[in-house]
Amino acid sequence: MAVQEILLIRHGETAWSLNGRHTGRSDIELTENGCRAAAQWQPILATRSFELVLTSPLKRARRTCELAGLGAHAEIDSDLMEWNYGRYEGLTSAEIHESRPHWMVFRDGAPDGESPEQVGARVDRVIARARAAKGNVAMFAHGHVLRVLGARWLGLPASAGSNFLLDTTTACVLSTYNEVPAIKRWNAPLMS
Numbered sequence: 001m002a003v004q005e006i007l008l009i010r011h012g013e014t015a016w017s018l019n020g021r022h023t024g025r026s027d028i029e030l031t032e033n034g035c036r037a038a039a040q041w042q043p044i045l046a047t048r049s050f051e052l053v054l055t056s057p058l059k060r061a062r063r064t065c066e067l068a069g070l071g072a073h074a075e076i077d078s079d080l081m082e083w084n085y086g087r088y089e090g091l092t093s094a095e096i097h098e099s100r101p102h103w104m105v106f107r108d109g110a111p112d113g114e115s116p117e118q119v120g121a122r123v124d125r126v127i128a129r130a131r132a133a134k135g136n137v138a139m140f141a142h143g144h145v146l147r148v149l150g151a152r153w154l155g156l157p158a159s160a161g162s163n164f165l166l167d168t169t170t171a172c173v174l175s176t177y178n179e180v181p182a183i184k185r186w187n188a189p190l191m192s
Contacts, residue, residue: 054075056080
């Protein structure tokens with residue numbers, strides 16, 4: 001019997017991802033470069049089958065999913081939305097550190113936004129959906145929420161998402177090793 005794989009794809013480049021602004025619930029479009037990079041996934045994903053395709057409702061993730069060729073099969077799952085950064089939405093880490101020098105979202109959460117535990121609870125619901133699927137699953141979402149998803153897949157606290165770096169338009173593959181949750185691939189560029 002084949003081992004289930006969960007494919008995570010972070011959305012393509014946006015103007016805010018280029019300049020390091022925290023992009024939570026703001027509905028930012030992909031750049032032209034982000035669209036081109038997302039479209040490069042289409043021939044690769046066309047050779048694979050997925051029982052379940054999930055995407056964040058935000059444009060940048062939905063558009064990445066469409067350009068990758070899976071938009072017609074995707075279900076929107078609001079639990080895949082990016083971290084709610086509250087008052088830190090649109091700010092860079094450098095701007096935040098001016099008033100809170102040691103702030104880290106994975107440890108401290110965001111004022112008037114979400115805590116790591118709240119994001120972890122959302123991610124746990126997504127993981128339960130994926131594990132209930134009988135076949136492979138593809139998910140299109142955002143950097144910080146996917147980092148928490150990777151940590152929670154392994155049974156680590158949401159704060160451990162700080163240990164997983166993730167670039168735009170990259171993929172991760174979650175699976176199991178002898179029925180133990182494992183990461184098969186992380187922050188990978190185009191896969192063959």
